[in-house]
Amino acid sequence: MTTKILTARMEAHPEDSHTLARYESTGGYDALRKALAEMTPEQIVDSVKASNMRGRGGAGFPMGVKWGFLAPAEPRYLVINADESEPGTFKDRQLLERDPHQLLEGILISSYALGVDQAYVYIRGEYPKPARRLQRAIDEAYGAGLLGENILDSGFSLDVSIHLGGGAYICGEETALLNSLEGRRGEPRLKPPFPAVEGLYAKPTIVNNVESISNVPWMTLNGGDSYAAIGPERSSGTRLFSLSGHVKKPGNYEIVMGITWAELIYELGGGIRNDNALKAWIPGGASAPWLVPSEHLDTLVTIDDAAEQGTMLGSGAIVVMDETTNVVAAARNIVKFFAHESCGQCTPCREGTSWLDDILQRILDGQGRPEDIDLLLDVSDNISPGLAWPPAMTTICPLGPSATAPITSIMRWFRPEVEAMIPMSEVASA
Amino acid sequence: MSNPISHWSPANQERASRLLEAYPDRRSALMPLLYVASLEHRYASDDAMEEVAELTGITAAQVRSVATFYTMFKQAPVGEYLISVCTSISCHLLGGEDVLESVEEAAGVEHGSTGEDGLFSVEHVECIGACGGAPAVQVNYELIEGVMPDRAGALVGWLRDTKPDVVLADEMQQLFGGVRSFDWGPTEAEGAIRPVPAFAPYGSAREGR
The missing domain is CATH 3.10.20.600 (Ubiquitin-like (UB roll))
Incomplete structure (x- = not known):
């Protein structure tokens, strides 16, 4: 219950947990030294696979399995997804600001394991402070010989660069992120090919979330098995x-x-x-x-x-x-978010999210029509047929289908409340 | 060929050169260069996009296609202080819309526009990752958490009165903020000098006070 892997240092040393001095004085970079001196890249990959850790970005895909798909062509890239934008989420921001060396050590070990000599950290543009903190950590690491050529005399070299986004939620989707990093519109790519085969600059690329990679130093020191032993079997760590x-x-x-x-x-x-x-x-x-x-x-x-x-x-x-929450207003707030953030490539998402937004707004304005309930469900069903979860896809990425989640939620749990807001509906009349 | 950025400040020219060499493909420098160009021009103007096109070896239309995709590359001149009020779900639940109204009133500027004196631009934005400190506001992308509507109005007044050269998150948080998503730790010396994310490699951060 009380195991702390990611936040132990920042809790014990709130005044300077982000500095190299504090990081090294609390066991930091020991995992890197161990990896470079005692472990082969294959052993590290095996350890990550053994951890059973499921990615912390949102999709929950096992990180070790993802690593296993990496194609042999060179060069290969590691890209860290720090485009944290899912409404309600602010955890990666804390990891970046309060323990950036933990992430950096994870990047170093992962790059060594994956045969990568250039890693990019894509940080959302609205996170300048996390970017500054990580940049200072990167500068400190270069100064200490922990980044650059021939790290710790191991023969392993790595460069890490930060790239700031421009304010687009969709860039959290990994192929949209790669397009953005290539200087393009952040539009998700058709898959396959997956990034592990053709990613950044069409080279094999692993894209992992900040929190996922921040766990790698602990796994390397303590073993992937020990990580897997924490918590329920399929929700380890x-x-x-x-x-x-x-x-x-x-x-x-x-x-x-x-x-x-x-x-x-x-x-x-x-x-x-x-x-x-x-x-x-x-x-x-x-x-x-x-x-x-x-x-x-x-x-x-x-x-x-x-x-x-x-x-x-x-x-x-x-x-x-x-209990004070107007669930229609809350649902509309979320739908509006997806309508705003839709990249526009796929018609069901581009059109559907705006339709849902308009209908919900109409209901909130007291202008709802009795048939709007069915219309909301019908439009949702056209974005994601069957309205099941995980959602069926008519689109390149899951953004559009996600916009149906608040609709199905209010219809499932609060339908009378929605109907009561529609003047001519039976519930409102009663 | 004449240097397309010869009229940029020497420091920004050097930053541009470094950014162009930082990636295997120079087009990758497009977004960072748009930030640097926005420092020069105050926004992603037609000239800015032309210059970035020449630097990256693509057409101005291609640059425009990218620049208009992202909300942080502004298509019209932005005020000295860009005030962004979050109205996504967690902020919505805790009064983000009231904060926006209060900011609009105090600044005399409706969201999505810039005041005539060029001091303030106001916008409402989608989730900025400060949900534990809702409602949240950014000034030139520097964060203040737990901002109640009356304090948001006071923040605008303070910006108008003091006109800080460097916008510092910790300073604003101390004066106008409340509950935070987490303990921020030690005070940050660096802040924003323009309505562009304050990041030293892009030339937009400076130490203040």
Whole structure:
């Protein structure tokens, strides 16, 4: 329960956890020294595979499996996805600001394992402070011979560069990110080919999230097996959850998965503001279908349990809504987000998200029509046929289908409330 | 061929050269160069896009296609202080729209526009990763968390009165902020000198106060 891997240093040394001096005085770069002196690249890849860690960016794909797809052609690239933009998510920001050397050491070990000599960190443009903190860490590392040519006399060389984004959520999708890094519009690519075969500059590329890579030093020192032993079998390791909304104690919480939602919201989060009643919560970022207290408070916070309930832990962002929440306004807020962030390549997403936005706004304005309920569901069904989870895709990437999550959520859990807002509907008339 | 950026400041010319060499393909420098060009021109103007096109060896139309895709490359002149108010879900739940209204009123500028005196631009933005410190605001992309509507108005007044050369997140947070997403740790000396993300390799960060 109390295992801390990612946030231990920043909690113990809040005044200087981001500096090289503090990092090295608390065991930092020992994992790199071990990797370079005692381990082959294959052994590190095996360790990451053994950890069973599922990627922390949102898709939850096992990191070791992803690494296993890397094609042999050279050069190869490692790209760190620090485009944290899923509404509700602010964990990578903390890792970048408070322990940038932990990420950098993860990048070094991963690059050595993957045969990479150039890594890029793509940081969203709205994160200048995280970028400055990481840049200072990079400068310190070059100065100490931990980056550049022949690192620690091992023969291994690596350069790391930061690239700032331009304010586009879609660039968190890994192929959109690669296009953006190539100086193009951030439009997702058709897959296959996957980035591991043809990624940055059409070369084999691994794209991993900040939190995922920040775990690599610990795995390297302690073994992937030890990591796999933490928590439930298919939700191994600790995880940073971003808790926000109507809770008394918002923040990032590093926990071992497998506790209940009640524990997470009422114990870690301190309960609901003003001791109001809990109405619903989003368990994994704006893309995730919502959960409700009558059904889910005592269920477990694991990747598999979330899937069983027709939702996901996604990026680890939990947004809590209390009894005062207008769920139609909340759903419209999320739909509007996706409508704004749609890249426009695929018609169902480009048109569908705007339609959903318009219809919800009409209902909020008191101009809703009785047939709008069916229309919302029909438009959603055209974006993601069947309205199941994980969503069926009519589009290149999951952005459009994600926009249907708030629609299906309010229809499933709060339909009478939605109907009551439509003047001529039966519920409103009654 | 004449140097297309000979009228840029020497420091920005040097940054541009370094950015062009930082990638295997010079087109990758396009977005960083748009930031540098935005420092020179105050926004991604037609001239800025032409210059970036010459530097990267692609057409101005291709640069425009990229620049217009991203919200942070501004298509019209931006004020001295760009105030961005988050209205995505966590901020929405805690009053982000009220904060936006308060900022608009105090600045005398509607969101999506710039005041006539060129001091303020106001915009509402999608999630800026400060959800634990909602409602959140950025000034020239420097963050303030836990900003209540009345404090947001006071922030605007303070910017108008003091006109800081360098916008510092910690200073604004201390004066006008509240609950934060997490402990920020030690004070940052660097901040923004323009409505461009404050990042030293792009020339947009400087130490203040």
